[in-house]
Amino acid sequence: MPRVLISDALSPAAVQIFKDRGIDADFQPDLGKDRDRLAAVIGDYDGLAIRSATKVTAKILEGAVRLKVIGRAGIGVDNVDVPAATGRGVIVMNTPFGNSITTAEHAIAMMFALARQIPQADASTQAGRWEKNRFMGVEITAKTLGVIGCGNIGAIVADRAVGLRMRVVAYDPYLTPERALTLGVEKVELDELLRRADIITLHVPMTDRTRNILSAEAIARTKRGVRIVNCARGGLVDEAALRAALDSGHVAGAAFDVFAMEPATENPLFGHPNVVCTPHLGASTSEAQENVALQVADQMSDYLLQGAIQNAVNFPSISAEEAPRLKPFVALAEKLGSFLGQLTEAPIKGIRIEYEGAVAGMNTRALTAAAVTGALRPFLQDVNMVSAPVVARDRGIVVEEVKRENAARDYESFIRIVIDAEDMPRHAGGTVFQDGKPRVTEIRDIAVDAEFAPHMIYVRNADQPGFIGRFGMLLGEAGVNVATFALGRDRPGGDAICFVAVDEAVSPELLARIEEIPQVKRARAVRF
Ligand SMILES: NC(=O)c1ccc[n+]([C@@H]2O[C@H](COP(=O)([O-])OP(=O)(O)OC[C@H]3O[C@@H](n4cnc5c(N)ncnc54)[C@H](O)[C@@H]3O)[C@@H](O)[C@H]2O)c1
Numbered sequence: 001m002p003r004v005l006i007s008d009a010l011s012p013a014a015v016q017i018f019k020d021r022g023i024d025a026d027f028q029p030d031l032g033k034d035r036d037r038l039a040a041v042i043g044d045y046d047g048l049a050i051r052s053a054t055k056v057t058a059k060i061l062e063g064a065v066r067l068k069v070i071g072r073a074g075i076g077v078d079n080v081d082v083p084a085a086t087g088r089g090v091i092v093m094n095t096p097f098g099n100s101i102t103t104a105e106h107a108i109a110m111m112f113a114l115a116r117q118i119p120q121a122d123a124s125t126q127a128g129r130w131e132k133n134r135f136m137g138v139e140i141t142a143k144t145l146g147v148i149g150c151g152n153i154g155a156i157v158a159d160r161a162v163g164l165r166m167r168v169v170a171y172d173p174y175l176t177p178e179r180a181l182t183l184g185v186e187k188v189e190l191d192e193l194l195r196r197a198d199i200i201t202l203h204v205p206m207t208d209r210t211r212n213i214l215s216a217e218a219i220a221r222t223k224r225g226v227r228i229v230n231c232a233r234g235g236l237v238d239e240a241a242l243r244a245a246l247d248s249g250h251v252a253g254a255a256f257d258v259f260a261m262e263p264a265t266e267n268p269l270f271g272h273p274n275v276v277c278t279p280h281l282g283a284s285t286s287e288a289q290e291n292v293a294l295q296v297a298d299q300m301s302d303y304l305l306q307g308a309i310q311n312a313v314n315f316p317s318i319s320a321e322e323a324p325r326l327k328p329f330v331a332l333a334e335k336l337g338s339f340l341g342q343l344t345e346a347p348i349k350g351i352r353i354e355y356e357g358a359v360a361g362m363n364t365r366a367l368t369a370a371a372v373t374g375a376l377r378p379f380l381q382d383v384n385m386v387s388a389p390v391v392a393r394d395r396g397i398v399v400e401e402v403k404r405e406n407a408a409r410d411y412e413s414f415i416r417i418v419i420d421a422e423d424m425p426r427h428a429g430g431t432v433f434q435d436g437k438p439r440v441t442e443i444r445d446i447a448v449d450a451e452f453a454p455h456m457i458y459v460r461n462a463d464q465p466g467f468i469g470r471f472g473m474l475l476g477e478a479g480v481n482v483a484t485f486a487l488g489r490d491r492p493g494g495d496a497i498c499f500v501a502v503d504e505a506v507s508p509e510l511l512a513r514i515e516e517i518p519q520v521k522r523a524r525a526v527r528f
């Protein structure tokens with residue numbers, strides 16, 4: 001039974017989903033904050049379910065020997081070292097929509113809190129001071145809201161702001177004019193947004209390009225009296241520069257839910273009278289937490305139990321309906337890749353995967369990842385479908401896909417793999433029959449028909465009489481039982497191949513004796 005560790009404060013609904021799906025879920029909501037303890041136990045789990053409090057570093061992943069999937073019950077995966085996870089073959093998935101409305105509502109609430117100084121007025125009133133003249137607010141209506149990042153959350157904020165009769169300008173290089181029109185927002189460049197906005201709200205992910213997007217220089221270009229809301233990520237705004245701009249009165253107020261350092265116990269913004277802070281509460285409603293917990297538990301279970309992949313940030317999706325149909329072709333691609341990889345002795349320069357017929361319309365990215373996995377595994381034991389494309393890229397191996405939807409052969413689907421190594425190119429092809437079993441149907445342009453078996457012998461020989469008898473005799477003398485025997489040749493008396501499944505591992509001595517048969521050019525033991 002797969003084991004999942006829940007190391008953050010996910011809704012307990014997730015535990016029930018895992019249990020119902022037959023997965024052992026260990027609910028330890030405070031464990032994620034203790035990196036040493038997490039590192040000590042992570043090796044026992046197949047899945048890790050987190051929110052933002054668990055930092056999954058490369059060091060923690062070093063001990064994650066069983067880990068197959070990290071599920072983020074939420075949106076941002078910047079607390080996960082995704083390249084390190086990918087390198088170890090671990091899927092990282094999130095729930096990209098489950099908390100969007102809730103977070104957008106928090107941003108709107110923060111905007112109102114700033115405009116009417118509600119937290120400050122509340123504190124003053126409850127302290128017994130009736131300071132009616134101290135808290136003079138501003139109206140939201142007809143003000144210009146500048147939305148930086150108009151994706152899922154930014155678009156909801158924009159929609160709500162239009163409903164509040166605000167003018168909305170948005171800076172997002174990926175926002176299409178059609179989408180802007182639908183949302184009722186004006187698409188502008190960042191400079192124009194900074195110049196025009198009365199309130200700025202950030203909704204971009206944290207990337208190298210967005211880090212410090214509101215730098216000291218950018219803040220200096222904003223309208224005097226601007227208010228700034230950040231419910232996206234700490235580090236998007238230069239906090240020290242913002243504090244200086246608040247102190248000088250250039251910025252009238254700031255409402256922050258996220259901080260450069262979290263948990264934020266100290267921060268340059270703290271203590272300023274026009275600052276409102278919440279402790280990363282953007283996603284914290286019962287509705288959003290139930291959404292993301294249920295979704296992440298289902299997604300993780302689908303992957304651990306069926307191989308279905310949804311919302312992975314480091315692998316293409318494979319739907320639950322698609323997974324069973326894809327499975328035999330994944331096996332075929334991996335086995336063909338493995339066959340050629342086992343024959344390859346020189347460094348691999350390129351891997352080309354050709355898809356013909358119905359398979360060309362399937363999820364070929366997953367199949368290609370499987371083929372590359374097979375090809376690399378003879379050299380790198382730990383590689384899997386998640387890590388293989390990255391491992392190949394890092395080694396300068398060019399991976400290429402060719403698709404022909406019209407089947408050129410007798411098969412409904414055909415996969416051919418060509419491995420270009422420094423010594424020579426090698427290729428083999430195969431298909432999946434009705435029985436769901438992958439078969440190799442072509443090796444070196446020679447037609448053959450063989451199933452894959454755990455132990456096989458591959459022989460290249462001259463098509464001359466006497467070979468099969470001697471070969472069979474050697475196997476018999478060595479006590480090796482033959483399970484299946486497939487032969488092929490390019491023409492009578494030409495090049496021939498022989499692909500034989502045997503019941504046990506083949507010794508190097510037996511292979512050497514096979515290679516001594518006069519017709520044999522090459523004999524190799526291969527395993528699947
Ligand atoms: N405070 C919270 O609790 C909370 C909750 C949920 C999400 N978030 C954060 O909110 C942010 C937005 O989430 P989302 O779901 O809307 O993401 P999203 O991917 O749907 O939208 C992000 C948008 O930013 C745009 N973008 C990317 N780079 C940009 C750049 N350099 N300049 C301008 N725009 C750029 C993208 O085109 C995209 O439209 C993320 O950082 C997420 O982690 C915070």
Ligand SMILES: O=C(O)[C@H](O)COP(=O)(O)O
Pocket residue numbers: 051052053073074075076077099280281282283284
């Ligand atoms: O990216 C997110 O989904 C938010 O930052 C929410 O984080 P949380 O799950 O830790 O509240």
